Amino acid sequence: xxFIIEEGKSLNNETSTLILPALSIGNVGxxxxxxxxxxxxxxxxxxLDDPYxxxxxGNDAYGPTPCGELALPLEAYDSRNNGVALVQQRSPVVKGMxxxxxxxxxxxxxxxxxxxxxxxxxxEFMRLQKIDTSxxxxxxxxxxxxxxxxxDCCERxxxxxxxxxxxxQRTWKFLSTLAEGNVMQEDxxxxxxxxxxxxxxxxxxxxxxxxCFKAKGIRVTCLLCYCSEGDNTPEAFSLxxxxxxxxxxxxxxxxxxxxxxxxxxSWRTVYGxxxxxxxx
Amino acid sequence: xxxxLTELPPPSRFFQEDLDNFATPPLPLQSPSLLFSxxxxxxxLRPSLLVIALxxxxxxxxxxxxxxxxxxxxxxxxxxxxxxSIEPSLGDKSCNIYALNEAENLTLLVLxxxxxxxxxxxxxxxxxxxxxxxxERVLILDSVQSxxxxxxxxxxxxxxxxxxxxxxRKGLDGNGCGGSSLLKGLDYFPSGSVLDGLAAALLxxxxxxxxxxxxxxxxxxHGVPVVAMVKSxxxxxxxxxxxxxxxxxxxxxSSRFTSIxxxxxxxxxxx
Numbered sequence: 001x002x003f004i005i006e007e008g009k010s011l012n013n014e015t016s017t018l019i020l021p022a023l024s025i026g027n028v029g030x031x032x033x034x035x036x037x038x039x040x041x042x043x044x045x046x047x048l049d050d051p052y053x054x055x056x057x058g059n060d061a062y063g064p065t066p067c068g069e070l071a072l073p074l075e076a077y078d079s080r081n082n083g084v085a086l087v088q089q090r091s092p093v094v095k096g097m098x099x100x101x102x103x104x105x106x107x108x109x110x111x112x113x114x115x116x117x118x119x120x121x122x123x124e125f126m127r128l129q130k131i132d133t134s135x136x137x138x139x140x141x142x143x144x145x146x147x148x149x150x151x152d153c154c155e156r157x158x159x160x161x162x163x164x165x166x167x168x169q170r171t172w173k174f175l176s177t178l179a180e181g182n183v184m185q186e187d188x189x190x191x192x193x194x195x196x197x198x199x200x201x202x203x204x205x206x207x208x209x210x211x212c213f214k215a216k217g218i219r220v221t222c223l224l225c226y227c228s229e230g231d232n233t234p235e236a237f238s239l240x241x242x243x244x245x246x247x248x249x250x251x252x253x254x255x256x257x258x259x260x261x262x263x264x265x266s267w268r269t270v271y272g273x274x275x276x277x278x279x280x
Numbered sequence: 281x282x283x284x285l286t287e288l289p290p291p292s293r294f295f296q297e298d299l300d301n302f303a304t305p306p307l308p309l310q311s312p313s314l315l316f317s318x319x320x321x322x323x324x325l326r327p328s329l330l331v332i333a334l335x336x337x338x339x340x341x342x343x344x345x346x347x348x349x350x351x352x353x354x355x356x357x358x359x360x361x362x363x364x365s366i367e368p369s370l371g372d373k374s375c376n377i378y379a380l381n382e383a384e385n386l387t388l389l390v391l392x393x394x395x396x397x398x399x400x401x402x403x404x405x406x407x408x409x410x411x412x413x414x415x416e417r418v419l420i421l422d423s424v425q426s427x428x429x430x431x432x433x434x435x436x437x438x439x440x441x442x443x444x445x446x447x448x449r450k451g452l453d454g455n456g457c458g459g460s461s462l463l464k465g466l467d468y469f470p471s472g473s474v475l476d477g478l479a480a481a482l483l484x485x486x487x488x489x490x491x492x493x494x495x496x497x498x499x500x501x502h503g504v505p506v507v508a509m510v511k512s513x514x515x516x517x518x519x520x521x522x523x524x525x526x527x528x529x530x531x532x533x534s535s536r537f538t539s540i541x542x543x544x545x546x547x548x549x550x551x
Contacts, residue, residue, distance in 0.1 A: 006446075023294065047487070049488055051402060054401075054476065056474045056475065057474065057475050057476075057479075057480040057484055058443075058472075059468050059470060059472075061472070068443065068444055068449055069449075070445060070446065073484070092298045093298070094306070095298065095305060095399075096305025096306070097305055203301050204299055205301065207301065208301045266471045266472040268472060269431065270472060
């Protein structure tokens with residue numbers, strides 16, 4: 001992975017926290033990063049060129065009026081006043097190369113001096129064991145702070161540790177081994193029997209990122225929420241809000257359509273154009 | 281009416297394998313390569329303009345430029361030669377490279393007439409730009425991908441949009457001097473929609489290598505009006521020294537470049 005810095009730009013020396021999305025159902029992590037980039041008024045400082053990410057291009061995603069600034073698959077942003085960097089991912093990873101991609105991102109984090117990585121992701125609602133509707137959208141987390149995945153900071157924010165994280169479970173162990181580079185990923189899994197429910201969570205992209213950052217000795221916190229596919233912007237707002245609380249982000253935006261959140265210009269058509277009403 | 285059971289999911293949603301760390305990766309393929317005719321041109325080639333045609337209308341127009349010279353080809357090991365004709369033909373599965381010389385300016389044309397998968401696009405883009413071919417300026421011609429477009433596209437109207445690299449927008453050449461945009465007056469591709477595949481890989485490579493690059497996408501994918509529009513665009517803005525008026529507007533109804541209904545049905549149900 002090559003980090004290409006735009007002319008005249010640089011990564012602030014004070015920046016030590018990296019926020020990035022994991023590909024997940026409803027694209028929630030990516031939508032949340034969109035909100036954070038837009039609302040922290042982060043400046044794009046460069047691109048990441050990786051052989052495992054599929055190509056895509058578009059017009060400026062943030063606005064206020066897109067004027068042709070190119071949007072590429074993997075972009076790096078810096079919010080200087082918050083001391084955070086953000087990486088936005090706009091396209092999928094080559095099938096079967098997620099762990100390699102995660103390793104490359106972990107190397108990038110090491111090379112740029114990151115001390116803490118926050119991964120934003122969502123989980124499939126059908127997998128939720130126990131539904132608690134009493135307090136709105138519950139945020140779950142997974143942290144490298146303790147061996148069992150817990151983190152006092154996250155607990156104080158009212159988040160729940162992902163119960164399905166078990167570092168001794170076979171697939172979590174295999175993923176950890178891959179992340180540490182102690183075995184080559186020649187086969188999909190070293191188990192011959194059918195995948196079980198416990199094998200599902202470590203198969204997800206956020207788990208690859210978690211394991212690879214942890215293997216590099218970087219503190220990593222995954223923020224997760226359950227959702228179904230549809231209009232997932234509410235989940236994105238929730239994840240962005242909780243990220244903001246965790247990191248104490250400063251969002252200086254006038255109250256508008258999104259309150260303190262500056263809604264990216266590209267969100268106007270994120271779910272396609274409005275239906276044709278001429279037939280009515 | 282589309283069958284909801286077999287219909288491809290909308291592009292903003294993932295297949296299960298996209299979210300599986302342990303999905304089986306595709307079989308590794310031999311790297312693509314560039315093959316040049318004899319005598320081998322001096323390398324690297326440094327054209328003032330590299331035009332890469334991906335869309336049917338652009339392929340049609342550029343194929344019919346008679347003054348171009350075949351100088352090489354991009355070889356993809358996964359694309360068989362069987363069925364190709366001896367003389368370059370629009371029906372071939374090929375990726376030929378042609379030279380157009382206008383005074384002292386070398387223009388290279390690449391006619392991409394074979395499918396390049398998304399997974400192969402980065403490798404092909406690296407081969408065409410920045411290694412054996414170092415262009416001053418790049419123009420990529422493709423079609424709007426309706427599945428990735430978030431606006432409305434009427435099948436009986438023609439549209440054309442562009443995307444440019446920062447170097448092109450700022451009008452900078454390698455010496456930092458100003459210059460005008462290659463395709464003036466075209467609207468930018470609307471924000472919220474994306475383009476993927478080889479066209480995206482090529483433009484991204486230009487952006488990251490600080491090369492002046494333009495991606496021009498037209499709609500619809502076939503038809504006489506869009507062929508005429510692309511021809512006019514190229515004549516006005518790009519190939520000033522070449523007379524394209526003798527190139528017909530693809531009125532031959534048997535041509536797959538004219539009729540939308542002749543466009544291959546790309547459903548996985550029918551193989």
